[in-house]
Amino acid sequence: MTTNERLSKVYDAEQFRFIGKELIDVLANHLNDLQHQKEKTVYPNNSPEEELHFWQNDLEEKANPIATLTTLLNRSQQTQHPKYMGHQTAVPAPISALTSLVTNLINNSTGVYEMGPASNAMERVITDFTAKKVGYDIFSSGIMTSGGSLANLTALLAARKDKAPNNVWEEGHNEKLAVLVSEEAHYCIERAAKIIGLGDKGIIKVPVDSNFKIRTDLLPQYLEKAKADGLHVFCVIGCAGSTATGSYDNLNALAEFSKAHNLWLHVDGAHGGAVVFSKKYKSLTRGMEKADSVVIDFHKMLMTPVLSTALLFKEGNKVYRTFAQRAQYLWDSPETEEWYNSAKRTFECSKPFLSAQVYLILKTHGTDxxxxxxxxxxxxxxxxxxxxxxxxxxxxxxxxxxxxxxxxxxxxxxxxxxxxxxxxxxxxxxxxxxxxxxxxxxxxxxxxxxxxxxxxxxxxxxxxxxxxxxxxxxxxxxxxxxxxxx
Ligand SMILES: Cc1ncc(COP(=O)(O)O)c(C=O)c1O
The missing domain is CATH 3.90.1150.170 (Aspartate Aminotransferase, domain 1)
Structure with a gap:
């Protein structure tokens, strides 16, 4: 076969149709077997070396894609199995998996409007919808990011831009900056703090009470101590909820403290922020609407595959300043606020179509x-x-x-x-x-x-x-x- 013939075969629509139809049957049967527990194995439990060896050998073996994809299915962690109760990874709604097939095929990379018209508009719809559930008003805005870790990092950058005494983005650090956070916060918060150059001293961990919630009574003394140590605290981070125990910090108390000391309040609701959609459990996040920024992962309790995260800002215009940077090939003016050019507000340049899975779940199964x-x-x-x-x-x-x-x-x-x-x-x-x-x-x-x-x-x-x-x-x-x- 010539190179052209081979490449045409890669993109052959009829082959796609043929494999796709068979694949949907394989997946539907797999789902059915897991849901009804006809398939008993939740986790195959092969060692990393065994698994590596298997795939190293497999690469050169001749097999059709359905056989390989079936093997992949069977050698994976079965999050769709009712006896999967492990990490906080969503059990994706099947419609979200079908949606991913479409978004992967069109491969709109979202950073700029022309590379993702539907993607940018849907992202706005989903972030506005979620911001309203948080209790934010029309001045809020949001973006979607590839995961909660990146969203938390982005929020810290926005906080630093707003509250640090100098423009660190352009001038670098003039002062030692710090954040206050519960000792139960997810490790990505510490990592984000380190990435933005705060060092060990810049992440001040406040002890928790017997319910694993940050001791808000200790905040004044931790802030005073930080000042005495020559640190400029610019942000307080609340957990809603924490990773190990799922405990919710007292966000009202954190909001009051932040306001009194002119600090940015960020809430990491990557896991438990999902309760903003529930009348029954929303009170766990009381006070979240006062936070300057909030992170909520859809790929934890909101039924989408990894990754899909909403990062929401109470004052939507503030986030545009975070990454103010020239990129002539993408947009003319870095200062203009353009919701439809998503890369202006996020770390990612090429970015997957993150909102469609959420949108399709809501549209297919109801907004409740x-x-x-x-x-x-x-x-x-x-x-x-x-x-x-x-x-x-x-x-x-x-x-x-x-x-x-x-x-x-x-x-x-x-x-x-x-x-x-x-x-x-x-x-x-x-x-x-x-x-x-x-x-x-x-x-x-x-x-x-x-x-x-x-x-x-x-x-x-x-x-x-x-x-x-x-x-x-x-x-x-x-x-x-x-x-x-x-
Ligand atoms: C509270 C909390 N924050 C942040 C993260 C990190 O989010 P992601 O895995 O989407 O990067 C997690 C992950 O489990 C988490 O539980």
Whole structure:
């Protein structure tokens, strides 16, 4: 075959139709098998080396794309399985996957209007819709970014632009700047602070209370201490909610403190900001509407595939100043506020069509579907917590405020912390190796806990009961084999 013939084949529409039709059947069957648990394995549990070896060998093997894609399906983490209760990754609504197929094929890169007319307009619709749910008024505006980490970084840059004593973007740092944040904040906040050059001293971690919420009573003394150390604090960051426990900081108190000290208030609602869509749970984010900026991930509790994040600004015009920069080939005037040229306000130049999945979910399933999903996930977590409490050998680490449930297997109260940590880590290792469930673990105040994020609205009471029974079974077999652990 000539080069031209080969390249024509790459783009052949009929081949696309043929493979696409078959692929949809494969995916629908896969989804059905997972949802009805005919397929039992949630996680294939191959070691990284095994997996690498497999794909290294596979590359040179002849196979049609359907066979390869089926293998890929079966060797992956099955987030669509009701017994997936691991990290905070959404169970994507199938319509969002179909939408991704379309947005990937057209490949509009969104940064400038002409490279993404529908994309830029839809992005505006989705960010306006979400900003209204937060409680922002018409002066707010938003952008979409590839993920919460990037959105948090962008928010810190906007905060620095607005509150730092000099124009750091153009002049570099003249003063030592700092942010105040809960010690339970996601690691991307510290990373963002480091990226913008704040160093170790520039990220001031404030302790949390027994409910894992930032101690707002300590803020004045932490601010004073920072000043005494020669630091200029420009931003306070609230968690809504935190990653390990899903706890919501008192945003009203943070807003009051920020206002009193002329600080930017940023709220990391990457995970729990989704409750703004729920009448039942929205009160957890009371005060969020006073924040200068808010991040909400759609790819956590709002049913889209990774990545799709809204970064919202209370005063929409402020974000244009963040990246004021000349790029003649993209736009004529860096100063003009043009919502439709998304790259003016975000780090990304080429940017995926991030809003279409959200738009299609809302349009297909109703604009109240996020509310239904969030309510279901939060209610389910409360149910699971109750089931944990009903079992004498289990200990609930904290009452869940969100869909994150942390607990431990505690065969008897006198067991040492170290032994309990070993036991619970081993339980999780065995559970994951069995493939029957996927849960994760975290460490809270030196205690290793089993951690479930209830992400799938189809996960039922029966699944929770089976999980706890399976944990019990694994624990008994570990203790039978190693009685010295007790
Ligand atoms: C509270 C919080 N903030 C930020 C992030 C990072 O978001 P992303 O994974 O979208 O970059 C996470 C991820 O789990 C998170 O839980």
């Amino acid at each position: 579907i996020f509310e239904k999903n969030v309510n279901q996930l939060y209610d389910s977590a409360k149910l699971m917590a109750q089931l944990v409490k009903n079992k004498p050998e289990f200990e609930l680490t904290h009452e869940p405020e969100s869909n994150i449930v942390n607990f431990r297997y505690v065969p008897h109260k006198k067991m040492s912390l170290n032994k309990l940590n070993i036991l619970n880590a081993d339980i999780r290792r065995r559970l994951v190796a069995s493939g029957s469930f996927y849960i994760v673990q975290t460490t809270i105040a030196d205690q290793l806990t089993l951690r479930c994020s209830v992400m799938n609205p189809l996960t039922s009471r029966k699944d929770f009961i089976e999980l706890l029974n399976e944990i019990e079974k694994q624990a008994v077999s570990i203790l039978d084999a190693a009685p010295m652990l007790i």
